[in-house]
Amino acid sequence: MFRIAHISDPHLCFADHNGGGKAFIKLMENIREKNCDHVVISGDIADNPLSEDFRFAAELLKEYDLKDFNRITLVPGNHDIFGGADKGIEGIKFIYQCRQTDYKKNLDLFTENFAGAFDPYRNFPFVKILGNIALIGINSIDKWSLNKNPEGSNGKISDRDHTKIEKILKSKKLKGLHKIIAMHHHFALPDETEENKAHPLWLRVIEWKMKLRGKKKLIRLFEKHKVKLVLHGHTHINEIYTEGKITFVNSSASSIPLTDDQNRFYHIIEIPGIEDDSKNIKIEKVQVL
Numbered sequence: 001m002f003r004i005a006h007i008s009d010p011h012l013c014f015a016d017h018n019g020g021g022k023a024f025i026k027l028m029e030n031i032r033e034k035n036c037d038h039v040v041i042s043g044d045i046a047d048n049p050l051s052e053d054f055r056f057a058a059e060l061l062k063e064y065d066l067k068d069f070n071r072i073t074l075v076p077g078n079h080d081i082f083g084g085a086d087k088g089i090e091g092i093k094f095i096y097q098c099r100q101t102d103y104k105k106n107l108d109l110f111t112e113n114f115a116g117a118f119d120p121y122r123n124f125p126f127v128k129i130l131g132n133i134a135l136i137g138i139n140s141i142d143k144w145s146l147n148k149n150p151e152g153s154n155g156k157i158s159d160r161d162h163t164k165i166e167k168i169l170k171s172k173k174l175k176g177l178h179k180i181i182a183m184h185h186h187f188a189l190p191d192e193t194e195e196n197k198a199h200p201l202w203l204r205v206i207e208w209k210m211k212l213r214g215k216k217k218l219i220r221l222f223e224k225h226k227v228k229l230v231l232h233g234h235t236h237i238n239e240i241y242t243e244g245k246i247t248f249v250n251s252s253a254s255s256i257p258l259t260d261d262q263n264r265f266y267h268i269i270e271i272p273g274i275e276d277d278s279k280n281i282k283i284e285k286v287q288v289l
Contacts (some may be wrong), residue, residue, distance in 0.1 A: 001272055002037050002130065002132075002270070002271045002273060003035065003268055003269070003275055004036065004038045004039070004040055004268065004270075005031045005034065005036040005038070005171055005266060006037045006042065006249055006251045006267045007027060007031075007040070007041055007042075007251050007254040007255070008042040008184075008231075008250070008251045008252040009233045009234065009252040009253075009254070009255065010024045010041070010044070010045055010256070011045075011079060011256055012024060012045060012046050012047065013050075013053045014052040014053055014055075014084070018047060018076035019256075020047065020178050020255055021056070023255040023256060023288075024255050025060070026288055027264070028064045029111025030266075030289075031064075034268060034286065036191050037071075038070070038071060038130065038135075039066055039073070040072075040073045040074075040135070040182050040231050041072070041073070042075055042077070042182050042231050042233040042251070042252075043076055043078070043080065043184030043233050043234065044077030044139075044184070044234070044252075045074060046079060047084055047112075048081055048083035049082070049083055049101075049109060049110065050083075051109065054109060055113060057114075057144075058113050058114055061114070062279075067116045068116040068119075068154065069116065069117060069118070069119055069128065070128075072114075072116075073128060073135055073137055073182055074110075074114050074117045074118075074137070075139060075140075076110050076139055076141055077184040077233065078153045078234075080106070080107075081101065081106045081141050082099060082141075082144070083152075094125070095146075096152060097170065098144050098149075098150065099144055099146075103144070103167050107217075108122075111250050114119070115121075124137060124138060125138045127130075127136060127171075127174070129174075129175065129177065131274075132175055132177050132271070132274055133177060133178045133180060134174045134177040134178065134180065135180050135182060136168055136169070136179065136180065136181050137182050138161070138182065139161070140155040140157060140183040141147050141184065142155050142156035150209070151209050154209060154211045154212070154213065155185035155212040155234075156214055157214060157218060162214075162218075165221065166210060166221060169221070169224075170223075170225065175226050178228050178229075178271050179225065179226060179227045180231065180269075181222065181227055181229070181230040182232075183230065183231075183232055184234050185215075185232060185234050186232050186248075186250060187212060187215050187218075187219065187230070187232070187239055188248070189203050189207065189235075190203065190235070191236055195260065196259055196260050196261070197260060199236075199259050202258070203235060219243055223245050227246055228244055228246075228247070229281070230248045232248065232250055233251065233252035234250075234252055235250060235258075236253050236256060236259070237250060237253050237257070237258070237259055238252065238267070238285065241266055242285060251265070251266040253265055254266035254288065263287060264287065264288040265285055266285075266286055267283055267285055268284045268286065269281060269282070269283050269284075270282040270283075270284070
């Protein structure tokens with residue numbers, strides 16, 4: 001049985017003004033106790049695309065032996081490329097800041113600081129074959145656009161990347177493997193529940209800047225090539241849901257939840273090995289106390 005801990009959106013920064021560093025350490029201690037084989041972080045590892053914030057995150061991962069290709073998989077989030085808006089006048093300037101962002105420079109800075117997780121690959125999309133698992137990393141962060149992505153937080157897979165993803169999924173090397181996608185953006189908004197009423201409403205209010213464009217096309221592609229799971233983040237809530245024949249796992253409340261109860265959760269995915277009696281993938285929701 002191969003155990004993957006899926007976390008997302010820790011929003012780490014060297015100054016730790018948001019408490020993300022302390023929360024991340026608690027999260028890592030919990031994962032260490034669970035004896036996981038691999039960790040997936042599906043974006044927004046840093047609060048802003050600054051060298052000191054990426055280095056801080058990289059040092060924390062190193063402390064938990066999460067620094068090489070076989071132990072950790074990372075994909076970028078919108079904060080890793082565009083950063084986040086501050087309050088007051090700086091928040092007003094944020095759209096201008098996003099327009100000025102050097103997308104490629106910040107993406108390169110991201111991959112350089114976590115080089116061990118990407119070697120020998122530094123481009124997206126990529127695939128890691130870990131035993132009988134094919135883990136495909138996708139960059140879902142759209143380029144800046146005044147009308148379609150003014151705050152850098154919307155997602156889109158370019159036609160070029162869509163073709164590359166299809167080529168990966170069609171590869172004979174992936175035949176018979178459990179295909180799992182890791183990306184940042186979500187595919188559905190959560191439903192309102194008794195325990196969580198404010199968060200789904202908030203997401204609907206700001207949906208214009210939290211969209212993944214072209215998601216139906218992506219779902220058709222994933223279904224066609226028998227993708228088992230999509231691991232994502234972005235919404236700062238934890239949930240498991242299905243779209244079509246695909247299960248989606250969101251672990252974005254693992255460090256900084258934006259939920260009514262403020263509880264932190266992540267998921268552990270157990271994938272059976274070739275020799276295991278059970279052939280079913282199991283997903284466990286784990287609370288970080």
